[in-house]
Amino acid sequence: MDWLERVAKLRQWSRGGVRAPHKPLLLLYALGRYQVDAEGELAYTAVEADLKGLLAEYGPVRGTTPAYPFHHLVSDGVWEVRTDRGAGSPGSGVRELRASGAAGRLVPELRAVLRQDPSLLGRMARVLLDLHFPPSLHQDLCDAVGLELELAETATLTAPGRRQRDRRMRDAVLTAYEYQCAFCGYDGMLGTVPVGLEAAHVRWWAFDGPDDVDNGLCLCSLHHKLFDRGVLGIGGTEGAGGSGRGHRVLVSPHFAGRSHAAREHVTTLAGRPLIGPRPGARPVAAPHRSWHTSQVFKGSTRPDRLVSGV
Structure with a gap:
C-alpha cells in the first residue's frame, strides 16, 4: 500500500x-x-x-x-x-x-x-x-x-504525479515589480541582492496557480505572510485595457492591531493603490485575483452553505 x-x-x-x-x-x-x-x-x-x-x-x-x-x-x-x-x-x-x-x-x-x-x-x-x-x-x-x-x-516533497514548480518565477516577478513590495514599496537590498522580498502566488500553486508573472506579486516577507493568511487582498478595478492600475489593497475587517506598527504596516494600507509592475509586464489577472478574494481573503463572515466531507 x-x-x-x-x-x-x-x-x-x-x-x-x-x-x-x-x-x-x-x-x-x-x-x-x-x-x-x-x-x-x-x-x-x-x-x-x-x-x-x-x-x-x-x-x-x-x-x-x-x-x-x-x-x-x-x-x-x-x-x-x-x-x-x-x-x-x-x-x-x-x-x-x-x-x-x-x-x-x-x-x-x-x-x-x-x-x-x-x-x-x-x-x-x-x-x-x-x-x-x-x-x-x-x-x-x-x-x-x-x-x-x-x-x-528538506526540499518540499511533491506528491506522485504532480507538476514541478518553475524556480524562475521568483526572478521574473521581482524583476517585473522592480524589486519593491507591491503593497508598501519596501525595496531592501544587501549589496546587489534583494533581501526580504518574495514572489507570492495570488492563486496558490497548490490549487493550480500557474508560475506566471500575472499570477504573482512581489511582496515583502511580512506582507507575503499576511496575503497568504487572508489579512490582505486585492480589490478595485482592472484599469484601462486591463492595466491593473485600478487595483487596491484590501485589509480584512477581522484584522486587529493596537500598536502603531500594526496600523502603519497593515491598517493604513486599506484602499492604497498597488504598486504595479513596470510597463509591458502583465498585472495580476482577474481570475487569479477573484480566486484569492473568494478562497483566501478573510473579507466576509457571510455563511455560505456547508461543505460536505465526501
Missing part, C-alpha cells in the same frame, strides 16, 4: 478551485498527536475546539464544522472512529459525535508502518502541506498542530 499516494488523493469536495482543507488539517493534526502518543485516541469532544480553530485560521471563509472531517476521513482509509458502542462513526453531526463518545486515530495498518518507518510521517506531512497550502504557511501550520518537522532542511 502506498500511503503517500493515499494521502495525496484524499477525497474532497471540489468545484472550480474551491478550497476544502478540512481533511488535510485533521490528518496533519492527527500526525502531530501521533508524535506525542502513537497509540492514543483523539476524543472528539477534546479536540473539537482545536480543529475548529484550525479551520477558521487556515480555511476559507465558509461555514463548516470539525465534525465533517472527523467522520468523513474514515472513507480514505487512513482514519478510524470508535464510539461507546464500538467501531464505526455515528455520522457527521456534532451532536452525534459528542453524545456517542466518539474518538478517532490513524488506522492500525498505518500506525504499524509508521512504527517501522518513522520517516514516513514527515513525508506524509510534506505531501499534505505541499498539496493544500503555500510554503509561507508550512511552518506556521506545523507549529499549530504540534508537528516536529525539519522543513528547512
Whole structure:
C-alpha cells in the first residue's frame, strides 16, 4: 500500500478551485498527536475546539464544522472512529459525535508502518502541506498542530504525479515589480541582492496557480505572510485595457492591531493603490485575483452553505 499516494488523493469536495482543507488539517493534526502518543485516541469532544480553530485560521471563509472531517476521513482509509458502542462513526453531526463518545486515530495498518518507518510521517506531512497550502504557511501550520518537522532542511516533497514548480518565477516577478513590495514599496537590498522580498502566488500553486508573472506579486516577507493568511487582498478595478492600475489593497475587517506598527504596516494600507509592475509586464489577472478574494481573503463572515466531507 502506498500511503503517500493515499494521502495525496484524499477525497474532497471540489468545484472550480474551491478550497476544502478540512481533511488535510485533521490528518496533519492527527500526525502531530501521533508524535506525542502513537497509540492514543483523539476524543472528539477534546479536540473539537482545536480543529475548529484550525479551520477558521487556515480555511476559507465558509461555514463548516470539525465534525465533517472527523467522520468523513474514515472513507480514505487512513482514519478510524470508535464510539461507546464500538467501531464505526455515528455520522457527521456534532451532536452525534459528542453524545456517542466518539474518538478517532490513524488506522492500525498505518500506525504499524509508521512504527517501522518513522520517516514516513514527515513525508506524509510534506505531501499534505505541499498539496493544500503555500510554503509561507508550512511552518506556521506545523507549529499549530504540534508537528516536529525539519522543513528547512528538506526540499518540499511533491506528491506522485504532480507538476514541478518553475524556480524562475521568483526572478521574473521581482524583476517585473522592480524589486519593491507591491503593497508598501519596501525595496531592501544587501549589496546587489534583494533581501526580504518574495514572489507570492495570488492563486496558490497548490490549487493550480500557474508560475506566471500575472499570477504573482512581489511582496515583502511580512506582507507575503499576511496575503497568504487572508489579512490582505486585492480589490478595485482592472484599469484601462486591463492595466491593473485600478487595483487596491484590501485589509480584512477581522484584522486587529493596537500598536502603531500594526496600523502603519497593515491598517493604513486599506484602499492604497498597488504598486504595479513596470510597463509591458502583465498585472495580476482577474481570475487569479477573484480566486484569492473568494478562497483566501478573510473579507466576509457571510455563511455560505456547508461543505460536505465526501
